[in-house]
Amino acid sequence: MRKAFILVLVLLSSACGRQETKLHDTQLLVMGTLVNVSIWDGDDDVAAVATAGVEQRLREMHRDLHAWQPGPLTRVNEALAAGKSAPVSEEAAMLIRRGSELSRQSGGLFNPAIGDLIALWGFHNDDGPHGPPPDAASVRALLAKAPAMSDLHIEDGSLRSENPAVQLDFGGFAKGYAVDEAVRILREHHLNNAIVNAGGDLRAVGRHGDRPWRIGIRDPRGPGVIASVEVEGDESVFTSGDYERYFEYEGKRYHHIIDPRSGFPAVGSSSVTTISKEAIVADASATALFVAGPDAWVRTAKAMGIDQAMLIDDKGKVYMTPAMAKRIHFEVDPPPPIEVVAP
Amino acid sequence: MNPTEPSEASSPIIVMTTRDDHRIAWLAALAIVIHVAEAAIPSPMPGVKPGLANVITVAVFIEFGWRTAAWVSLLRVLVGSLVIGSFLTPGFALSLTGAAVSVAVLGLIRLWPGPSLSPLGVCMLSSLSHMAGQFSAAYLLFIPHPGMLTLLPVLMTLAAVFGLVSGVITSLLLASLHGRVANSE
Amino acid sequence: MTASAIPYRSIAGALRPTPGDIAVALLTVVLLVGLYLHFWSGVGGEGERARIVSADNGVQIVPLNEDRTLTLHGPLGDSVIEIHDGRIRFIESPCQGKQCIHAGWLHSAGSFAACLPNRISITVLGRNRHFDSINY
Numbered sequence: 001m002r003k004a005f006i007l008v009l010v011l012l013s014s015a016c017g018r019q020e021t022k023l024h025d026t027q028l029l030v031m032g033t034l035v036n037v038s039i040w041d042g043d044d045d046v047a048a049v050a051t052a053g054v055e056q057r058l059r060e061m062h063r064d065l066h067a068w069q070p071g072p073l074t075r076v077n078e079a080l081a082a083g084k085s086a087p088v089s090e091e092a093a094m095l096i097r098r099g100s101e102l103s104r105q106s107g108g109l110f111n112p113a114i115g116d117l118i119a120l121w122g123f124h125n126d127d128g129p130h131g132p133p134p135d136a137a138s139v140r141a142l143l144a145k146a147p148a149m150s151d152l153h154i155e156d157g158s159l160r161s162e163n164p165a166v167q168l169d170f171g172g173f174a175k176g177y178a179v180d181e182a183v184r185i186l187r188e189h190h191l192n193n194a195i196v197n198a199g200g201d202l203r204a205v206g207r208h209g210d211r212p213w214r215i216g217i218r219d220p221r222g223p224g225v226i227a228s229v230e231v232e233g234d235e236s237v238f239t240s241g242d243y244e245r246y247f248e249y250e251g252k253r254y255h256h257i258i259d260p261r262s263g264f265p266a267v268g269s270s271s272v273t274t275i276s277k278e279a280i281v282a283d284a285s286a287t288a289l290f291v292a293g294p295d296a297w298v299r300t301a302k303a304m305g306i307d308q309a310m311l312i313d314d315k316g317k318v319y320m321t322p323a324m325a326k327r328i329h330f331e332v333d334p335p336p337p338i339e340v341v342a343p
Numbered sequence: 344m345n346p347t348e349p350s351e352a353s354s355p356i357i358v359m360t361t362r363d364d365h366r367i368a369w370l371a372a373l374a375i376v377i378h379v380a381e382a383a384i385p386s387p388m389p390g391v392k393p394g395l396a397n398v399i400t401v402a403v404f405i406e407f408g409w410r411t412a413a414w415v416s417l418l419r420v421l422v423g424s425l426v427i428g429s430f431l432t433p434g435f436a437l438s439l440t441g442a443a444v445s446v447a448v449l450g451l452i453r454l455w456p457g458p459s460l461s462p463l464g465v466c467m468l469s470s471l472s473h474m475a476g477q478f479s480a481a482y483l484l485f486i487p488h489p490g491m492l493t494l495l496p497v498l499m500t501l502a503a504v505f506g507l508v509s510g511v512i513t514s515l516l517l518a519s520l521h522g523r524v525a526n527s528e
Numbered sequence: 529m530t531a532s533a534i535p536y537r538s539i540a541g542a543l544r545p546t547p548g549d550i551a552v553a554l555l556t557v558v559l560l561v562g563l564y565l566h567f568w569s570g571v572g573g574e575g576e577r578a579r580i581v582s583a584d585n586g587v588q589i590v591p592l593n594e595d596r597t598l599t600l601h602g603p604l605g606d607s608v609i610e611i612h613d614g615r616i617r618f619i620e621s622p623c624q625g626k627q628c629i630h631a632g633w634l635h636s637a638g639s640f641a642a643c644l645p646n647r648i649s650i651t652v653l654g655r656n657r658h659f660d661s662i663n664y
Contacts, residue, residue: 029583029586032647033647034583034649038661197661199664201663202661202663204660208660214661215659215663216640216661216662217662217664218640218664225640225662237663238663239663241664244644246624247624273663458547458548461544461546461548461549464549464552467553467556468552471559492567493568495567496563496564496568499559503560506556
């Protein structure tokens with residue numbers, strides 16, 4: 001009996017006890033989105049300096065890699081369209097190589113060469129597109145030119161394309177690269193417990209004190225969180241959803257993830273979440289698996305070396321790999337229909 | 344006054360009762376009367392009562408020890424709630440937790456080896472712990488809304504004020520009791 | 529310890545505090561001051577605030593115990609956020625899906641709603657955040 005009383009007192013005192021917060025949480029408004037840098041257990045000054053370093057780096061990348069605001073990448077695209085070769089920075093060259101590799105692995109479902117198609121749909125616009133959708137003939141005309149990353153060649157810092165229809169748009173993996181860069185900068189400052197979340201896509205390293213980081217995954221069709229995963233060590237969690245950017249026209253919804261095969265918004269998926277170490281890989285693969293859809297996502301995941309992935313189809317059914325099923329925890333009651341598919 | 348009279352008159356079952364039982368029954372009855380009377384006083388906030396029944400619990404604790412005080416307190420909450428009609432309601436759960444925590448603290452006071460406390464100190468601790476217990480029950484069981492926590496400092500302040508008042512009353516009560524006992528000897 | 533340990537000689541003497549009483553009084557004062565500092569310091573206390581992040585207005589922390597309506601400007605236009613009774617929600621938004629409005633009232637720590645097209649997000653803050661980061 002007395003033990004029970006003491007328990008009540010302990011409960012009460014722990015309810016009153018102040019918990020030291022060791023979390024440095026900073027919001028940055030860069031790259032046209034909200035970037036959240038959370039650092040656990042770092043020195044105040046180091047955290048501030050590192051976060052400022054991240055902000056500066058992301059601003060540079062935004063300037064250099066922007067697909068439509070005039071800058072280095074638009075100049076490269078102009079040259080490619082004119083059939084000329086263009087000098088590229090080491091960083092741009094590296095991104096083009098990685099983008100080509102990821103595009104090849106995905107069987108072309110992830111294709112950063114279709115900038116013209118994205119522009120045709122009106123997604124090269126900060127305010128988001130307003131419709132109407134482009135007519136099927138102009139979409140077909142662009143598809144016929146078959147722009148692909150394999151058309152590109154880099155020699156001595158100079159980029160040329162066999163196909164003048166190639167227009168680079170790093171939208172499918174620039175965010176991943178930016179998150180990787182941010183984490184690299186934090187680590188240079190010996191901050192080894194942190195999350196960088198850029199507009200909902202994140203890489204988490206280390207732990208939140210004595211527990212792993214807890215990540216909530218947004219429900220594509222409802223408010224709040226559908227599931228959660230615990231992350232520790234070094235992993236990136238990326239989600240591509242049809243709710244992120246879209247427009248409605250005459251009652252039909254057109255989202256921003258364009259299927260390079262059809263030239264129209266990919267059908268069948270409402271969101272795809274992938275987990276891998278590098279954010280750039282998680283970002284590109286989330287896009288590729290979304291385009292692949294409920295029937296082909298497993299093959300694409302395997303080809304891209306992704307063993308943890310979840311796809312929610314347009315009817316709310318959840319598909320996932322066994323490795324994802326093992327660690328994910330559904331936060332909705334009742335849980336949605338789930339099918340585990342081995343790659 | 345014959346203390347055996349009520350039980351014989353009201354019940355055909357003959358129960359062997361000790362002097363302790365009678366003492367507990369009478370003191371609990373007194374506490375219950377105060378408990379019920381207090382329930383009739385309009386309160387600005389639920390859970391805020393002068394806690395005059397505390398006077399009886401603390402006086403019993405000092406005069407007759409912790410065991411008797413625990414019984415009186417428990418009986419007060421049980422029977423008092425039956426009389427008011429709040430048995431097994433949230434209000435009852437709050438009263439019971441408050442009483443339980445307060446009795447537990449009295450137990451700790453009994454075990455405390457440091458300087459002794461007068462009824463003032465005992466009532467203060469008893470009142471604060473009663474409120475703390477009641478509040479944690481309310482927060483943990485019924486309304487785990489963070490907004491509740493902002494009420495806690497105010498409630499505890501009121502508990503301290505009422506603890507002081509009941510401490511003064513208990514001190515005077517005990518002193519006059521002892522005075523009368525001394526005079527009659 | 530029973531009655532015999534505590535002497536009562538007179539009514540006046542009965543109200544004289546013992547050293548133990550004084551210790552209790554001091555502890556009570558410390559407790560109360562601590563409670564006020566802990567639960568009343570800062571605006572609204574823990575779990576009673578929300579962080580609103582918007583591309584145009586930056587980051588702001590708002591208390592949820594003051595009822596009010598905020599209008600925030602985003603790339604698409606004005607989003608209106610209402611705070612009432614310790615809760616917060618989107619009530620107007622220029623976006624097309626209105627997912628932010630359908631998210632409804634948010635009150636528990638870690639709850640989250642966002643209008644991505646208009647680049648505005650709301651997160652309810654609290655001591656025990658359920659999630660460290662939200663993936664969307």
